[in-house]
Amino acid sequence: MKPSQTLILTILLLLAVNTQFLWKERMQVFFPLAFLIYSLLLICVMALFACFVRKVYPLIKGTDRSKQNVIECIVMAATLCLIVAYPMGIVRGPQEEVMPIKFKAYHEGGGGCGTTLYFREDGSFVDRSVCFGIKETKGSYRISNDTIYFSCDDFAFDYAVMDSVTISVHRKNATGDRLLPLFKICEEEQ
Numbered sequence: 001m002k003p004s005q006t007l008i009l010t011i012l013l014l015l016a017v018n019t020q021f022l023w024k025e026r027m028q029v030f031f032p033l034a035f036l037i038y039s040l041l042l043i044c045v046m047a048l049f050a051c052f053v054r055k056v057y058p059l060i061k062g063t064d065r066s067k068q069n070v071i072e073c074i075v076m077a078a079t080l081c082l083i084v085a086y087p088m089g090i091v092r093g094p095q096e097e098v099m100p101i102k103f104k105a106y107h108e109g110g111g112g113c114g115t116t117l118y119f120r121e122d123g124s125f126v127d128r129s130v131c132f133g134i135k136e137t138k139g140s141y142r143i144s145n146d147t148i149y150f151s152c153d154d155f156a157f158d159y160a161v162m163d164s165v166t167i168s169v170h171r172k173n174a175t176g177d178r179l180l181p182l183f184k185i186c187e188e189e190q
Contacts, residue, residue, distance in 0.1 A: 051076065115130075139155055157171060
């Protein structure tokens with residue numbers, strides 16, 4: 001039994017919806033692209049529903065009860081139910097606890113890798129890196145004038161200097177006071 005194009009596209013749609021946590025944040029920076037991608041996903045879901053109705057009708061009527069048609073109907077129904085029940089996907093990646101965020105900063109590296117720093121109101125921070133997997137580092141911070149001091153053994157930076165647009169970091173055990181302007185402040189939440 002060879003998988004049909006409909007079955008392959010159904011599985012690809014399910015994968016696209018369930019991997020949103022990897023690409024959603026990057027798309028929000030450039031709104032027209034995010035709007036286009038989410039519009040395409042909505043059109044694909046509506047097209048999947050139309051294909052499901054077209055396939056299930058002969059199954060109910062009894063004119064096409066082939067094994068492949070039954071499998072396709074089950075996979076399409078399950079995919080539609082999962083998308084309706086979990087529109088942001090079942091797999092959501094590491095979830096943040098509900099805690100007010102003071103601000104966050106983002107750095108995009110090569111190969112689609114990226115790091116986001118979440119600075120919370122309670123003095124804690126989360127460093128979430130996505131590159132061939134997801135790595136999270138948590139610690140605490142304090143701000144003195146324009147300098148952020150980090151308290152975390154596993155974190156690569158000991159302090160950072162911020163202005164209104166960027167955060168320049170200083171690597172632990174680095175010689176000299178050379179700062180790397182890595183992170184851009186992308187959103188402030190009050």
